[in-house]
Amino acid sequence: MVADMEKKNSFVLYTDYRRQFDLLTDAELGQLIRAVMDYVETGQPPDLPAGPQMAFAFISAQIDRDMKKYQEVVEKRRAAGSAGGKQKASNAKQEVASLANDSTCYQAVTNLPDNENDNDNVNDIKKKDTKVSKEKSFQPPSVENVREYCQEGGYKVDAECFVNFYESKGWMVGKNRMKDWKAAVRNWARNDQKPSPKTGNRAIDKYNQFMHSDYDYESLEKDLLANK
Structure with missing residues (x-):
């Protein structure tokens, strides 16, 4: 790239x-x-x-x-x-x-209120369409977005690992498009098996196995909420 x-x-x-x-x-x-x-x-x-x-x-x-x-x-x-x-x-x-043409200028000024109204209507429609489009579309978070959310919620999640992992999967959760990345962060924090220098190769193997697994985090969260 x-x-x-x-x-x-x-x-x-x-x-x-x-x-x-x-x-x-x-x-x-x-x-x-x-x-x-x-x-x-x-x-x-x-x-x-x-x-x-x-x-x-x-x-x-x-x-x-x-x-x-x-x-x-x-x-x-x-x-x-x-x-x-x-x-x-x-x-x-x-x-x-x-x-060069005063009459043209006069005509433009005369028609200006109608044009302004038309432009207002068009702009209102564009704003509504843009709002609906944004509500329906999922916006992937940046590393900084995830890092700030983890700091606010106290989640011990490596923001860079999280973003890289889901970018490699096209932001899919199982077979479905991710809808709530914050929910995915919370589930990641619950299941985090990140290796450290003290845990050795076994922890790294578990970490790699977890990173390549395909969990449906939204379903897991629903199950957890249902059992409360």
């Missing part, structure tokens, strides 16, 4: 990565950093051992998101510059036309 975007000679390493870094030896950490640099420059995923590869998956996903945001900013600025030039030329033409 990085290779398809406009070249950018920098990227961000977040302090949240420290937890994954602590699981690696110094040699593995060196392999990981080199692989991240190569990925930013070439866009090609590396061939790494299991430990560094798992950390690389989190980091590369965040790099892709950062690069996408950067590209969107570049495109918006480019479009704004182009639109600004066109608007100046359009304003100049309109000024010449208004000076």
